[in-house]
Amino acid sequence: MARRTGSNGAQTAETLRRAALALFARHGYAAVSMRMIAAEVGVQPGALYNHMGSKQDLLRDLMTAHMEDLLAAQAELPPRDDPAEALAAFTRFHIRFHMGREDAVFISYMELRNLEPENYAAVQALRAQYESRLRAILTRGAETGAFDIADASVAGRAVIAMMTGVTNWFREGGRLSAEDIEQIYIDMTLRAVGAQPRAPIQGG
Structure with a gap:
């Protein structure tokens, strides 16, 4: 990918992050060098440090940005008093948010092991915040x-793992639409917690 003439620092930094995200997902964090990231974008390796810190900093930033975006988007869901409706809305949101973000999802789960302890703790704290929101719905339902x-807590982690797994196999243009998948997962999630699926709950 050639560097755009006249691109400013923010644009270059974002291009570098996107390139790193794709390379980490394709080859694994350990196999990707800063030189590879620079080559993907079309800049000199030394120029990377004008836009970011170390490779470890980059991995941490990619993971925290993904989780912060997830938390911010989920916080905009309207509150629902009925636990089953709240769980259905959470499920629909989770599926919809993660579709199209396969690289970010893959890195968020598979590269946790490569985070240094302080960075691991920061990312895990964000993950815990998200899990706590689902846990609150499940606790109220129970x-x-x-x-x-x-x-x-166990049910919440199991549900999140099940929902997130859709990014491993779903691709647009297949037999089922994204909306079909959302409804199937809502039905499975409700049954998993002992609730009866209802008519489709539209929107967030």
Whole structure:
């Protein structure tokens, strides 16, 4: 990818981040060098440090940016009093947000092991925030009798793992549309917590 003439620092930094994201997802963090990232964008290796820190800093920033975007988008969902409706809306949001972000999702899960301890703790703190939002829905459902679960924390992690896995195989243009997949996952999620699927819940 050639560098655009006249691109400013912010644009170059964003281009570098996108290139690194794709390379990390394709080859793995450990196999990608800063020189490879520079070559992908068309800049000299030494110029990278005008826009970012180390490769470790870059990995941390990619992971935290993904989680911060996820948290901000989820926070905009309207509150729902009914636990089943809240869980359905959470599921639809999670599926919809992650579709099209396969590289970011892959890195967020597969490259955790390559984060240094301080960076790992920062990313895990953001992940815990997101899990806590789902856990609150599950806890409310269990307390009201809407859900039949033994442990809200375990159930939440299982549900998130199931939903996030859709990025491993779903591609547009297949037998089922994205909307079909969302509804199937809503039905599976509700059944997983002992709730009966209802008519499709539209929107966020």
